[in-house]
Amino acid sequence: MQWDKVKNILIAILLTINLFLLGNLAVRGWQSHRRTSELEANLRTLVSARGMQLDTAFSFPEDITLPELSLDRSRADEEKIAAAMLGEHAERTEQEDGTVRFESDRGTLEWQADGNVQADYTLTESAPTSASEALEQARRLCSRWGFQAEQASWTAEDTVVTLTGSVAGLPVHNRRLTLDFSAGDGSVSLVGLWSFGTPYTTANGISITCSAADALLQFAAESGETGKIESMTAGYRMQTDSSRRIRLTPTWKIDTETGEYLVDCDKKTIIGEEN
């Protein structure tokens, strides 16, 4: 009988504690939601004061903390792609700045140390005449050459096809390949910025908090744009640093009516207009 009472008391205590903890969570959630709503309202006001508007469909992204990542250049992968594209016997020449050029009767391919690639390839099949045909042919060619992308995304405009993909689960805003079939001479040109392998950081590596509000305000203050901001996405920007190492730097991409802009998460500076 005594145990029965003790159990009742314990149940009451545990219920009270759980209700308190649940209440605490609910209050935090509500405060966070209220802060986000207030921040969004304030941002809309501040951005409109700078002559810009947030689109009605604009969804305010949450802040995100991302590590700065590095990538190793893979000459082995570059050579594999060259062999698949131009044949095993393509002539290879290397310049002092690390640019490697491959050439054969099928075309040319040039890889630069910073990941920039450009190629001209003579098609063995007829050139596509529509966006859907171009898309289909670009997929086939990239698959044959060995260009693989995590979460690959393809877009086609007339006979120009663009491939983008993510690295470390996030978009790399300036990493893309463009295949242009429009030359009309049975060739395709490939240009873009590409990388291979798994990115890495070090145990003491730096993480950067990407604050959407900071980036948006900086953009509104400095871009000189006056249109609508449609969306913003956190991700990376691929660049080489002064030591010529390839880095993935946390960067916001802001889409407006007129183009895409990149804002560095750390320095909060506008990197450049992409389109």
Place this chain on the structure above:
Amino acid sequence: MRGAKRSAKNTAKNISLLVLCGLMGVLCAVNWLMGLNIAQMPADSALRRLHDRFVGGAVGYEIRSSGVSAADPAQMALTVDGKLYGVQYNLTDIDAGITATRSLWSQALTGEGLRTADESELCTALRSGSCALLRYHGAIPMQSIAGWLGGSWKDNARLQVETLVYAAGVQRLFVRMADGRLYAADAAVSQNALEEAQKNFRGLSCSFAEDAYAVYPETLLFDSEALSLPVLKPAQINLFAAQSGTGLEDLLDAFGYTAYTDFYNEQDGTVRVFLDDTSTLRLNASGLVQYASTDGSATVSAYDESDITDAAALDAQLDCARLILDAAQRAGDTDTHASLYAVERSGEQTTLIFLQMYSGVPVLGDADFATFVFDGSALRTATIRLQKFQPTGGKRTVMPAKQAAAGASGAERGLMAAYRAQDGQYVPSRFYLKNAAE
């Protein structure tokens, strides 16, 4: 009947107690997690990885805990198909070379027993078959190089190494000290590791000088070398400008201060002096960083004093200095990076000297770029001379090593390419390095 009813009630209470206890545990964990600042968690924390996977963040990247070297090699070479190929003064190529040959070096640098060797022995070894070479700027402790490349060197740990040569034909590791002395030890590298390195290594055609010139036999002479580098001019640094680099907060943090640490201005505000009870940090807006702490205690400690080996202590001091340099260079938004140049040890005191590099090429100044003095684990003094450079648009071709080797006299047996100040600009040139022992 009453007994059965009581038993069911008792079971229900027991189940309720268990469920409520479990729920309390979950709610406590969620409350604790919501209060955590994920941004401050290191990238290798399991909690951080879980957060990134389920809440959103970067996933699928590697965390490299070792291999964070404080020094970058200046040159590398490897024999492939009977011909020597090398890379030099380009960190992308050096990084790729290190990746390709890491396994080879980790095996070659796992051993002991370095003994004095003579030059003729090295010349014979260079002709005996496949060779691998790794050359650093300055004098780097053997144990540190071995650690960065995944090996472990048991004795001669305090030797200061400039060049390593592995000769597969005689299975020997030759080590050139900064003062010109030559040592050698038996080293075994598996055929698989050598073949794998040869398969992945890429470089430009070159050869060893051997005994044809008055330079060290292992000096790399590139065929048709045309090392063309941009001429640089110094650019303005303002550490106190709001838009300059990452701002001062990270730099203060690296020295153990906060943004609220007391400071006063000197020289019309171009110098800020931060103070606490035990240390002083003097920052000049133009890039000079000076730190000093008193003997009793320090705001910056490289490691926990208890139970640390000699090798681990040096690694921790190097890591500590490297992180401070990283923060300083980010704060100054400089386009240079630092590479370890020398380690001097006297009793408990260790002095680390760093060289400034622009695109993998050293920039030489009137004084050392950065100097850190540790007394045990405590950082006693640090001096960093931050500089920023801009290409002028002009380029200068550095004298080819073959030509320089032909003009070398016996007292100048080492060669290097570096930037040096000349008429207000920094011009790349070829330099002879005097043999300190002679």
